[in-house]
Amino acid sequence: MTPLKTVGHATHRIDALQRVTGAAKYTSDVHLPGMLYARVLRSPHPHARIRKIDLTKAMGLPGVKAILTHENCDVTWSSGDQLNQRRLFNNPVRFAGDPVAAIAAVDRHVAEDATHLIEVDYEVLPFLTDLEEALKPGAIAIHEGGNLSLNNQRQPLPQTYKRGNVAEGLKAADRVFEDNFTSAHHNNAQLEMRVSVAEWAGDKLTVHAATQGIANCRTDIAKDLKISADNVRVISEYMGGGFGNKNQCQDSDLMAALLAKQAGAPVKLEFTRKEDFVAVHGRWSSRQSYKVGVKNDGTLTAIQFTALTGAGAYRKGSCDLAGTEIYQVPNLETSVSPVYTNTAVAANYRAPAYPQGVFGIESLMDDVAYGLKMDPMEFRLKNMTRKFRDQTPYTSIGLEDCIRKGAEKFEWKKRWKPIAGSGDGPVKRGAGMAMGMFGSGLGRSSAVVRLDGTGQYRLHVGVTDVGTAAKTTMGLIAAEELGVPLEKVTVVWGDTDTCPFSVGESGSRTTVQTGMAVIEAVRDLKKQIAEKGPPKGSDVLTAMATTNPAPLQGQSRNSFVAHFAEVEVNVETGHTIVTRFVSAHDSGRVVNPLTAQSQVQGGAIQGIGMALHEELLYDKRSGQPLNAGYYGARIMTHLDAPLVDVVWVETDEPYGPFGAKTLGEPTIIPTVAAVANAVYNAIGRRVKSLPITRDKILGVLA
């Protein structure tokens, strides 16, 4: 790969100064004159019909300016839920935390006091928290049409994929392995809670939103409020993390806008931390069953995979599971059925379908390797994917190098024990690995670049920068293509009035899709400069591009990753710590090694939390969430976090900006499985249910 001048060099974020001085303005930092504060009243019941809502006392509280309920607000929140037409305020309410009313008042205390003065008469209904019970004949229906959610064709059927003939593949196998795995609902838990500030000027609505995509947020708000997108402006200058739960427009955006309309004043709506856990969403849980056929020499003959996933009370994400695609196997059948229960909604969380699915398949493949007395790393090198779905060549694939170079850095041969569970003493050490992949398709996005007489370039890109350093990345790509230092490029971002459409910062698409638009726009500008000469005085040259490449025909574009974990498990207490971790990534050319390293280390550490601690627990008898909040959910802390070593495998990728592929989400994909496999290697018993908590470790050892 040819080295470049700007791209590929460790570069500080262009907004780092703002982030370390407190000057960066996040949505919750927006204060508008005359602004009201809002609070949401939520259902205490997991399932109930609202007979009556009495607002008399709440409206009588001095300082209360507006209240929304399902009675005066019949608005669909479609962006969050294409399949079920969830409303902002639903009746019946379907989970403990479903919004019942939103109140705007002169300050946050009055708004909160008012929530206690709303009298709601509920008819309490039976509820479901368990996936299998929800599918039993005679189970109460949470939605019309039953509790099996719809597939992508809007049918109440599982999402399926098939190639070859699994029955024959299993027949041809020397050995068949089968097992079941479960994963838990756990929360994105980004530090910045849901927050929206809405203001109307006549027909024109401005929403300061904490969003991963200002363009999508704008069109979604317009659609749901049935107003023209021209009348909606979305601003998101700085964003405090989302990991998938701030895609598109949020219910808080719509509530704030409608409260502001009713009150005739700007409204700020901030959710609480508890609301963020129970009433936003987390990663969908799963029950997975696998059957794997294998020859004695380790060649796979078939994989059969069926699963249920926990959609929660409303459908919001795909609720699909991935993982089997990382194996080369002629016969494969998968079937995933999203199921409704009266629990918190599940939707996108960093590589939504992946870490839990990869946990299942990679745990079982580990068992297959041990069963055949093969080194799990060699087993993966033998069976890893070579072509997408065994059919379509990859534009580039560095998976083998990820495994080999990662193993070398990790010292796999030294750390992995051929006999799992061996070793003396109460503290047992073990090593595990796992692999993964993620789509990195090309797609639509736009950019505008301008040059004026001062010689400074202004790049307008509709990114918000969710923590990935997207602004800096776009600046680097522009500077590289222009052949100027980064300082010559001023990046304009985060405002739909000044920025063109950019694909949302979800699906790890921004670098590739918006990056390509930046390159196209810059090329056009360079052409103009060549034709007309550089602008002088108050002259301006402007170029814009919307790239909308057709999907690659006969090729698949993916990023690849292999993770290696070493753990210490105390078999007397079940206490587990990760002592060493290596992440090896093929993301094509790395645009900014400094911020990319942050992504990789952070993704792995998040995944370790998912592997060992994190779960939103429900009490089955009451349908109540038990541990909503940071302490209870036990997310990773400074003391939990191991040092993560990063290995780059920069494949020579022909497509994308300077050969860059996707990065943000792959960073968490195999982490959970690598840790789970390391625990198995340490103690010689497999925990088949996430998270791998102390009680479960002691349980399998008993």
Place this chain on the structure above:
Amino acid sequence: MKKISRRRFVEGTSAGIVAVAAIPAVEAQQKAAVTPANQPGVPRTTIKLNINGVDHRIEVEDRWTLVELLRDHLELTGTKIGCDRGECGACTVLVDGTPLYSCSQLAVWMNGRSIQTVEGLAKNGKLDPLQEAFIEHDAPQCGYCTSGQLMIAKALLMKNARPTRDEVRAAMTGNLCRCSNYNHYVEAVMAASGTAPSTGGGNAA
């Protein structure tokens, strides 16, 4: 939903620091607060405190927390709220040099105290070595927890100018980062500790 007032909640769950420090005699650079919403029947108290070297005299509602005073009424929005319940550390500030979660302190308890927030770290236009190191080592990802991480690190380095890696992790473990950029945070603090002054008070100008 439980009906418990903010004040009762905070008093019931934290150590209950009593404000005894003397009110500074000289109120240099006294700054008027943003006019608070005037709610009838809500107890109010006038307090004097120093924030980032500036003396303030302000009437607060007794139910306001310190972070609420800073963010909603003094426009010091660098301090963030990540949980508002003493779990995440995003709101960490220094009170007389001691790091505290400002969501779990009532504003009225701050009478006579000196507060340092992230806005007070840079002096005379020069960044604190910690801020420099945070930029250098890409410590903030989304940046929402960064102010809190800076303040807890500042408190650590004032007490222990040359901490070990594990001392840094232990000192900062009450400050969550969901981007989980813990490696870079620790790296940055270690780097800054090479240049940080070995002495210094909470609010020393």
